[in-house]
Amino acid sequence: MNMNDNKTALIPPYGGKLVNLTVSSEEMEELKAYAANLPTLRLSERALCDLELLAVGGFSPLDRFMGREDHRRVLDEMRLAGGHLFPIPITLPVDLADNGIRLDRDIALRTRKNELLAVMTVEEIYEWDHDEVARQVLGTQDVRHPLVAEMHGWGKHNISGRLRVLNLPVHYDFQALRLTPAQVRARLEAFGRRNVVAFQTRNPLHRVHEELTKRAAASVDGVLLLHPVVGMTKPGDVDHYTRVRTYKALVENYYEHDRVALALLPLAMRMGGPREALWHALIRRNYGANHLVVGRDHAGPGEDSRGKPFYGPYDAQELVARHEDELGVKALPFRMMVYLPEEDRYEEVSKVPPETPTASLSGTQVRDHYLNKGKALPAWFTRPEVARILGESYPPRHKQGACIWFTGLSGAGKSTTADVLTVMLMEHGRQVTVLDGDVVRTHLSKGLGFSKEDRDTNIRRIGFVAAELVRHGGVVICAAISPYRATRRDVRNMVGSDSFVEVYVDTPLEVCEARDPKGLYAKARAGAIKDFTGVDDPYEPPHDPEITLDTVHATPQGNAQRIIDYLTDLGFVRAPELVSDSH
Numbered sequence: 001m002n003m004n005d006n007k008t009a010l011i012p013p014y015g016g017k018l019v020n021l022t023v024s025s026e027e028m029e030e031l032k033a034y035a036a037n038l039p040t041l042r043l044s045e046r047a048l049c050d051l052e053l054l055a056v057g058g059f060s061p062l063d064r065f066m067g068r069e070d071h072r073r074v075l076d077e078m079r080l081a082g083g084h085l086f087p088i089p090i091t092l093p094v095d096l097a098d099n100g101i102r103l104d105r106d107i108a109l110r111t112r113k114n115e116l117l118a119v120m121t122v123e124e125i126y127e128w129d130h131d132e133v134a135r136q137v138l139g140t141q142d143v144r145h146p147l148v149a150e151m152h153g154w155g156k157h158n159i160s161g162r163l164r165v166l167n168l169p170v171h172y173d174f175q176a177l178r179l180t181p182a183q184v185r186a187r188l189e190a191f192g193r194r195n196v197v198a199f200q201t202r203n204p205l206h207r208v209h210e211e212l213t214k215r216a217a218a219s220v221d222g223v224l225l226l227h228p229v230v231g232m233t234k235p236g237d238v239d240h241y242t243r244v245r246t247y248k249a250l251v252e253n254y255y256e257h258d259r260v261a262l263a264l265l266p267l268a269m270r271m272g273g274p275r276e277a278l279w280h281a282l283i284r285r286n287y288g289a290n291h292l293v294v295g296r297d298h299a300g301p302g303e304d305s306r307g308k309p310f311y312g313p314y315d316a317q318e319l320v321a322r323h324e325d326e327l328g329v330k331a332l333p334f335r336m337m338v339y340l341p342e343e344d345r346y347e348e349v350s351k352v353p354p355e356t357p358t359a360s361l362s363g364t365q366v367r368d369h370y371l372n373k374g375k376a377l378p379a380w381f382t383r384p385e386v387a388r389i390l391g392e393s394y395p396p397r398h399k400q401g402a403c404i405w406f407t408g409l410s411g412a413g414k415s416t417t418a419d420v421l422t423v424m425l426m427e428h429g430r431q432v433t434v435l436d437g438d439v440v441r442t443h444l445s446k447g448l449g450f451s452k453e454d455r456d457t458n459i460r461r462i463g464f465v466a467a468e469l470v471r472h473g474g475v476v477i478c479a480a481i482s483p484y485r486a487t488r489r490d491v492r493n494m495v496g497s498d499s500f501v502e503v504y505v506d507t508p509l510e511v512c513e514a515r516d517p518k519g520l521y522a523k524a525r526a527g528a529i530k531d532f533t534g535v536d537d538p539y540e541p542p543h544d545p546e547i548t549l550d551t552v553h554a555t556p557q558g559n560a561q562r563i564i565d566y567l568t569d570l571g572f573v574r575a576p577e578l579v580s581d582s583h
C-alpha cells in the first residue's frame with residue numbers, strides 16, 4: 001500500500017474535483033442566524049436525497065439544482081451547459097404560490113421537520129414541461145412508470161441558484177456505512193488497487209450476484225465497491241433496513257475483506273433505464289470507481305401498461321459503453337448466470353433456460369415466497385444468513401398479525417363468540433389480545449359516551465391499537481358494536497385490508513332484545529339511557545364482511561370454528577397436522 005505510487009491512484013472525480021457545498025465553520029454561525037429569518041422551503045424526500053448528493057459531490061461537477069440552460073441541454077443532449085455529460089435532470093420543482101420565493105432572494109431549505117439544511121440564492125425560476133421531461137429522459141409518458149406518475153405531483157416551476165449547505169440530512173441507521181465520496185475514496189485508496197468495480201443494487205443479493213461481483217472484480221484485478229442505493233428505490237422493493245443487514249452479512253462472511261468495500265448511497269433513483277445507468281456510472285466515478293457492473297435492464301421499472309418492458313434489455317449497457325472513454329467508467333456487463341446443480345457451480349450463459357431464477361427477488365416476490373412456502377430460500381440461491389434475515393422481515397402468514405373485527409348489535413353475541421375464538425386461537429399457538437367493547441370503555445376510552453362523535457372516537461382508538469398489535473405480529477380480536485360503516489372502513493385501512501377480517505354477528509334486533517343480557521334494551525325503551533344502537537341510534541350492517549355469523553341456529557363454538565377455518569385457509573392459523581413440521 002503506497003499512496004504516492006501513481007499506479008495505484010484512483011481515477012479523479014468527474015470534472016477534476018469533488019464538489020463540496022458545506023460552508024466553513026466560521027461562516028456557519030452567522031449563516032444560521034441569517035437563515036432563521038428567511039422564507040422556508042421544505043424539501044421532499046427526493047429533493048433531500050438530491051441535495052445530500054449535490055452537497056458531498058456525488059453529482060460532481062454539478063453544484064446546484066439545475067438552471068434553465070443545464071436543464072435544456074440535459075434533456076436534449078445529456079450534457080450540462082458547460083459540456084460535461086449528465087443524463088438525468090436534478091431539479092428543485094416548487095409551487096410558486098405564497099411561499100416567499102422571489103428572484104435574487106435567499107431562501108432556507110429545510111427538512112419536513114423544519115431542520116435547517118441550506119441557504120439557497122434564487123438566481124433562476126423557470127417553467128418545465130412534464131411531458132417533455134418524461135419523453136426525453138424516461139422515453140415514455142406512461143403513468144405506469146413510477147417517476148412519470150410522481151412528476152405529475154411536482155410544482156410547475158424549477159428554481160436554481162447557489163447553495164450554501166449548513167447541515168447534511170442526518171441518518172441514524174448504519175452510520176458506519178454512510179460514507180461521502182471523499183470517505184469512500186480514502187477507503188479505496190487504502191486497498192492500493194487502481195481498478196475499482198462498483199456494483200449498484202436496490203435488491204437483496206443472491207448467490208449469482210455474489211459470483212458475478214467477485215468475478216467482475218477479479219477480471220480487472222480490482223476492488224469491489226458494493227454500493228447499494230438506500231435513498232429512494234422502486235415502490236415495493238425490500239426496505240433498506242432489511243437489505244443492508246443482508247449486505248453486511250454477505251460482506252462479513254463471504255467476501256475477501258481486502259477486496260471489498262461496502263458503502264450506502266443516499267440516491268433517489270429515477271428508474272430511468274439507460275440514462276439512469278449512465279448517471280450511476282458518473283456518480284460511481286465520483287466515489288472512485290472506474291468500472292460499473294451494468295446488468296440486463298439496469299434501473300428498469302418493469303412493464304408499461306401494454307405489458308412491455310420500458311427499455312430494451314441491453315440499452316443501458318450500450319449507452320454506458322458508448323460513453324465509457326469520456327466518462328472514464330467502463331461498463332462490465334452483468335452476464336446471466338445459472339446454477340448447475342450436478343456440478344454445484346454457477347455458469348455464465350447467454351440465454352437463460354426457462355424457469356431458472358437468475359436475478360434478484362423484488363419485495364413482492366420475497367414476500368410471496370415466504371407467504372406461500374413458509375420456508376427459507378434454497379442455499380444454492382441465497383446464502384443462509386441472507387435467507388434468515390429476509391425470513392425475519394417477511395414472516396410466513398402464521399407469524400403475521402391479524403385483526404378479527406366483530407361488529408353487531410348489543411347482545412348479538414360478539415363477546416361470547418370472541419371468548420371461544422380466543423381459546424381456540426391460543427390452542428393453535430397464536431398470541432391473542434381481546435379488545436372487548438365493555439373492557440375498552442373502562443380503560444382506553446374511559447369517559448367517552450355514546451354520541452356519534454364519541455362512538456367514532458372509541459372505534460378509532462380501538463383501530464389504532466389493533467393496527468399496532470397487528471404490525472407486531474399479534475392476533476387482535478375487537479368486539480365492539482361499531483355501528484358506523486365509514487368508521488369501520490377507516491379502521492380496516494388503518495390495519496391493512498390484507499390482515500383485516502370483519503365478522504358480522506347478524507343477530508336480529510328482536511333476538512338481542514329478548515336476550516337483553518345486561519338489561520340495556522329495557523332501559524333504552526324506558527328512556528333511561530339514550531343513543532342506544534337499534535333503539536334510538538342506527539346500526540349500519542356491513543356490505544361485504546369476510547364472515548357473517550348466525551347466532552340463532554349456530555352455537556358460539558360452531559361460529560368460532562368457522563372463523564378458525566377461514567383463518568386457516570388464509571394461512572394465519574396452521575392446520576394442526578402442520579404444527580410439528582417446522583417453526
Ligand code: ADP
Nearest residue numbers: 410411412413414415416515517551554555556
Ligand atoms: P355482545 O358482545 O354482542 O354485546 P354478548 O356476547 O355479550 O353480546 O351477549 C350475547 C348473549 O347471547 C349472551 O348472553 C349469550 O349467552 C347469548 N347467546 C345465545 N346464543 C348465542 C350464540 N349462538 N352465540 C352467542 N351468544 C349467544
Ligand code: ADP
Nearest residue numbers: 410437438450455458480481482529530531532
Ligand atoms: P360502540 O361500538 O358503539 O362504541 P361499544 O361496543 O363500545 O359501542 O359499547 C360497549 C357497551 O356499552 C355495549 O355492549 C353496551 O353494553 C353498552 N352501551 C352501548 N350503547 C350504550 C348506550 N347508548 N348507553 C349505555 N350503554 C351503552
